[in-house]
Amino acid sequence: MMNDESYYDKKCIREELDLTLSLDAPHRAGIQFARRVRLARVIGLAAMFFPVAGILVTHFLAGGWWLLLVGWAFIWPHLAWQLSCRASSPHHQEIFNLKMDAIIAGLWIGVMGINALPTTALVMMVGMNMMGSGGCRLFIPGIMLTFLSALLTLSPVGRVVVINPDPVEWGLTLPVFVLYPMLFAWLSHRTAVRLAEHKRRLEMMSTRDGMTGVFNRRHWEMLLRNEFEQCRRHNGTATILLIDIDHFKNINDTWGHDVGDEAIIAITRQLQISVRSGDAIGRFGGDEFAVIMSRTTADSAIAVMSRVHERLEKLSLPCAPKETLHISVGVATWGPQFGHYREWLKAADVALYKAKNTGRGRTEVAA
Template sequence: MDRSTGSGLSFAKRIYLPRCIGLGIGFFCVAAALAPLQTAPWVWVLLVFNGFLWPHLAYQLARLSPVPFKTERRSLLIDSIFGGFWAAAMQFNVLPTVTILAMMAMDNVAAGGMRFFAKGGLAMLAGMGLAMLVFGPGFSPDTNMLQLYACLPMLILYPLALGWVSYRLSIKLAEHKQALRTASRTDSLTRLFNHGYWKDLLQQEFIKCRGGQQRATVALIDLDHFKDINDRHGHLVGDSVLRLLSEQLVRSLRQEDMAGRYGGDEFCVILPNTPPVLASEVMERLRQELGEVRSPLAPELKISLSIGLAGYSPFQLDATHWLKAADEALYQAKQDGRDRVVIAGDAAEAQPNPGS
């Protein structure tokens, strides 16, 4: 999704919890440093707003914005301005200042890398300048025990919260990566392997067979008269027939069998550890079962298949020759009247439909 829409709101949601935790416990860190300075009441009101109200307001601003991502980035810069402001307001008390500014820097790097870190740094400087204009310059290097204890929750809990958010994000990224990997190797209509990925699998199986690790058979499947189906019934019916075939393939094959859409109305299957005779029985059963299936969009339509099979042979020079043998068997099945299974090199074993 575009950053301006769904992903922007997701970004704001990821920032929301760390901001609530960080600014909430940061309140006590800053308050412990301000307490000895006889700070004006309005400063305490501003600190309460920043620590406990601003996180919720920032999220609502992002949620209601037409561009949540940009709004949230602006809110992060406001966080940095506040951070710089409080650093100068507490006269740069060393431990609270380093704690607050380090947490702000972590946010900026996590949100936008080094470029956004640089912007956040300028925002912190702006906040410091504003505070020094209001309160005047000052420096308080000493950190007492109260200030030390007030900073400990910030140093412990905030990195944990940010780490948890980063962990959840890495899990989501891994899931998205897996989804993209799956999409790149599957056909969008049938959810079977696409042409390119199936050809890669065929090459791998050929190497296994060449190494003597197994026997395997390749099947090429063609929907009979598919062009006529599209012409007479429309492409919606044609697509439904393709899905019916893919679903029947999934039901008919073993988990280790690899089915793909070779292109258009042609499908392809690799059957590992299966000689052609046994593969012929599987394909014949598929042909018969699909002949009983009807598309709900065209109940009168009878679906038939022509199937060509080729077992691995040591005389095949590469996977292309193996596939060519299956293609020749498929051509023979069509020549013999369609609606049948033919094994390469043995047209006599073609199995016609008893009703054809």
Template sequence: MSEVGISATAAKRLAHARFACRIYKMRALGLGTGCIAVGGVLYGNGASWPWWVALVANGAVWPSFAYWWARRSADPRRAEFRNLTIDSAAGGVWIAAMQFNLMPSLLLAVMLSADKIGVGGWRFLPRTATAQALTCAVTWSLLGFPFQPQTTLVEMLWCIPFVLAYPLALSTLTHALGREVVRQNRMLERSSRTDPLTGLPNRRHWEEAVAAECARSERSGGPAALLMLDVDLFKEVNDRYGHPVGDRVLQQVAQIVQAVVREVDTPGRFGGDEFGVLLTDASMADAEQVAERIRAAVATLRLAHLPERMLSVSIGVAAKPQFASAGEWIRQADLALYAAKREGRNRVASSAMDPDIGED
């Protein structure tokens, strides 16, 4: 499996482990306060000691065991959905054990439904509701079908911690999950616009920026310029030292470009070892100075993996042609880059030097 595949798998498992941690906190709070409400009814009904042991186990032991069980699973998220179904099934037992005492039974059924909808949506609810109904029916039949729906004032008071704490915690969790979705969407959008190797805008995003600047320049008449640059003899670096070293070279060049240009400028990875730089409000002379600074900085770059090799870049510069499209503007800068290559590499060439430059 590739490093990328391993990283993606690890990231997915980490996200599922965080999900299990959130559910553990909710389960510990919900079952803890829910068992207080159930305990108030069991006490009033004079329940025998096995019921109290089961209640303590459900409220105090089960949350930690469920979390441990999920964390040890190959798929913690899937394991937690199984545990949530068990939660609902246990709720059915307690509703029958309380002899359908109205207020705590209703609270238990509603809360155990609300958290399932919050986590798995309405499609998850039928599965958990079915489990709850089955365990409730079986327990009720084993107990002889007792039915005492009346709720006393004391039993209502025992329900207060559950009524107050769990809905607030559930709302907090829902809000946190919503923020997580927003964060992930932002990361997805950023990744779709960013080159993963260099951290620069990718070609599509960079070309969009060039098109926007092209339109702005046409409206305002302000100057703008493009740089197109690539690493000289980069194929030899890859062939001799391997692609990881080549990747390191590209990262270093990208860092130099970012350090030299202004915040208002837009550098990008055009493809392979070729980079583009959009210079806003920059004349041809300004652009040539920026290009020369980039060229000089790369020429002084030394990498431990390339001790005997000097790196260099060739750079083409093109001012914004009047009434030209973004594609034509990029083409002019590319032609200037080819001219710099023909003239011996490690140099800056401008489209103004020869407007009729052609590709070899």
């Protein structure tokens, strides 16, 4: 069970709350997307510099082409990142950057005369980036932009298609074929792990009470329904407890809501150290708690609550040391007379009200 009041003070939970609840969540998601593409672009274009340069050396092109090649391989990745960071919609800007990647890749394919080996490497890189970023909806336009750009560039350049690369071309291009797919797979794996962790945290947030970290009422009732079905099918034994803090309103009125929150957290911790790790503690809101104790009889549950009563007698709140906490407890053990889990819950509720009406600070068992 979640065990302390610092549950939502943990750094990872704070970051997840900020990301989930912030009005800028789409912007942050776009920045994360651009960051993933940036790493692939920086490494991929730097690696492609060498095979493209190796081809251009044999074509005796003007110096402007070399400046363009250096800018594409080593400056464009960082410029694209800055454009995405400063854009109002980083995701849309990064999609535009990817299309620019496709157009520029086609330009170099045309300039090289569709030289087979580096052309294949560029098409592979563009295709992987497009498919990984937007699926077929981005892949097909991206590849079309690449080949259209290549055809438009090939016509004025007038180079001849080279099918048989020489050993130098193989040596410069093979590292791209080997390393880039590994880089892309690693980035995809890292993204999948992050998404799985994000999903896990969101699921935890949807089932936990924000203050105490125990289950919220909706999820606790789902667990109760499952426990009821298990007992009904297998004639098992289980006991539920409904717990209410006595005179909680007086605590809030006398000491303030901060002390009231301390009282709720203190009760939660006492319950957590008293019941078993497999028992489900839930907070119903306000000052009411509930516990499902599987494979437990009413006598065992009463014994556990007796220990909680004893500990509370010795417990003092830091901001209200003279205030002694007391709880009233209603206990109901599963029986075949219950046709629905809500009837079981109602029996515990009746026992709780009996405890409150007969003096409080006590445990009562459903008849």
